[in-house]
Amino acid sequence: MTVVDRINAFARRVPTWVLYILYLLPVPWLLYLAQTGGLGREPIKALEHELGEIALQLLIIGLTITPLRRHLGINLLKFRRMFGLLAFTYVSLHLLVWLVLDVGILSQIWADILKRPYITIGMAGFVLLIPLALTSNNWSVRKLGAGWRKLHRLSYVAVLLGGVHYMMLTKTWALEPVIYMAVILGLLALRLPKLRSKQAA
Amino acid sequence: MAHRWTNTLTHKDVTPRAHFMNRRQLMAGAAAGVGLAGVGAGAQAEETLEPNPWEDITQYNNFYEFGTGKSDPATYAGALTTDPWTVAIDGLVEKPGDYSFKDIMAEMTVEERIYRFRCVEAWSMVIPWNGFELADLLALAGVMPEGKYVRFETLYRPEEMIGQKYRTIDWPYIEGLRMDEALHPLTIMATGIYGKTIPNQNGAPMRLVVPWKYGFKSIKSIVRITVTEDQPVNTWQALQAREYGFYANVNPTVDHPRWSQATERKVGGGLFSKRVPTLMFNGYEDEVASLYEGMDLTVNY
Numbered sequence: 001m002t003v004v005d006r007i008n009a010f011a012r013r014v015p016t017w018v019l020y021i022l023y024l025l026p027v028p029w030l031l032y033l034a035q036t037g038g039l040g041r042e043p044i045k046a047l048e049h050e051l052g053e054i055a056l057q058l059l060i061i062g063l064t065i066t067p068l069r070r071h072l073g074i075n076l077l078k079f080r081r082m083f084g085l086l087a088f089t090y091v092s093l094h095l096l097v098w099l100v101l102d103v104g105i106l107s108q109i110w111a112d113i114l115k116r117p118y119i120t121i122g123m124a125g126f127v128l129l130i131p132l133a134l135t136s137n138n139w140s141v142r143k144l145g146a147g148w149r150k151l152h153r154l155s156y157v158a159v160l161l162g163g164v165h166y167m168m169l170t171k172t173w174a175l176e177p178v179i180y181m182a183v184i185l186g187l188l189a190l191r192l193p194k195l196r197s198k199q200a201a
Numbered sequence: 202m203a204h205r206w207t208n209t210l211t212h213k214d215v216t217p218r219a220h221f222m223n224r225r226q227l228m229a230g231a232a233a234g235v236g237l238a239g240v241g242a243g244a245q246a247e248e249t250l251e252p253n254p255w256e257d258i259t260q261y262n263n264f265y266e267f268g269t270g271k272s273d274p275a276t277y278a279g280a281l282t283t284d285p286w287t288v289a290i291d292g293l294v295e296k297p298g299d300y301s302f303k304d305i306m307a308e309m310t311v312e313e314r315i316y317r318f319r320c321v322e323a324w325s326m327v328i329p330w331n332g333f334e335l336a337d338l339l340a341l342a343g344v345m346p347e348g349k350y351v352r353f354e355t356l357y358r359p360e361e362m363i364g365q366k367y368r369t370i371d372w373p374y375i376e377g378l379r380m381d382e383a384l385h386p387l388t389i390m391a392t393g394i395y396g397k398t399i400p401n402q403n404g405a406p407m408r409l410v411v412p413w414k415y416g417f418k419s420i421k422s423i424v425r426i427t428v429t430e431d432q433p434v435n436t437w438q439a440l441q442a443r444e445y446g447f448y449a450n451v452n453p454t455v456d457h458p459r460w461s462q463a464t465e466r467k468v469g470g471g472l473f474s475k476r477v478p479t480l481m482f483n484g485y486e487d488e489v490a491s492l493y494e495g496m497d498l499t500v501n502y
Contacts (some may be wrong), residue, residue, distance in 0.1 A: 002325065040260070041468050042271070042466075044466070101472060108463065108464065172269065173368075
């Protein structure tokens, strides 16, 4: 039994609900930390950034599922919807913290969305994820047929916007957002027709 | 000559000394026209300023010499040696030379200044500094009449300042003031907080505090002060001139290109702390607005 077989056998045995719970645990944990000083002296920004970073990680994990199967034979397909929905949950929480706890002033929220490019871009990414979250169910997959796959390619754009959003908010050249962006671009490059056909040959 | 500007009331007026460290409820704001210096007698509305606790002031810092995270300076600044410390004062001064921190302190009168502190990132604190007026330090070296600006430089010592091992910014950190700003009685060199020696992460042993400007102007751990004829280029301006200017006066009506400056949040209020409006010149309008009369502050940001 190869390593790949072992991974696939293990993945088959793990129910998705276990992973849902596991991946949602950071939410109460972060809220607890924020209340008890574990996120530093300014917990609002810290919480906002933590949630945003987890969201980006989940979106990236979602992008790895197809290449893992195509190039390495690892089949985690049954978790793909879960990662997408979890990512949407974290993006929503990230946005909610920004709206309610961070800014909290309606006129300023609106002005920020229109005037601040990194917020405009982040917002656009969130909006793109809404139809994807709404159609992440079996009924929609059946109903939309081939259109479903096309629609869900919007996730490529959304992840890209998320990466740009992160890169734009640092004051100086920082390593982390650049690494995220590089990973995103790499995963998207694997989807280019040329690379796909090379693998098939 | 110290005491050109004083808080009308300090925590000593409100609470016995033994208690004020706990209560920190005090009055501040109105600048009395303290005779000789003739600081703006037009006092602004009296207001209660409650200083942040020691933990806020010493654990939430921007000091990229020790890393870009807010808690990095508190974690890593312990490695910095601040004794002995020498400050080179040069350029257009009568007595250029290396001044030891000890010799400087022997000449200065340290007093308390409770100031608002507003970061360009839209967070703020109230800090009870101890320090002396920059004007007194400059007087020690004697500014020549041609001196129009003052340039400041932070220590460059990557062995002890781990953030300097990465080229996040062009080290050493540089800041500058116009001479009238430098000589203004509100401008101080801080050497302490809450009556204690200033911690390394806050800019030990000596850092600038210019309360009406964004925090990045208040350069830390200073090793060189140069009086110049030309306007110095400060680090953040060199890095991103569109976002950070030379003046960097706190101004709620001039936004940073990436975020609004209309409001701020005081650090330490927890998860449900609300934003409050930012004050023009950080609440020191009566004292400093005259310095910028006739200047377009949207251009000179």
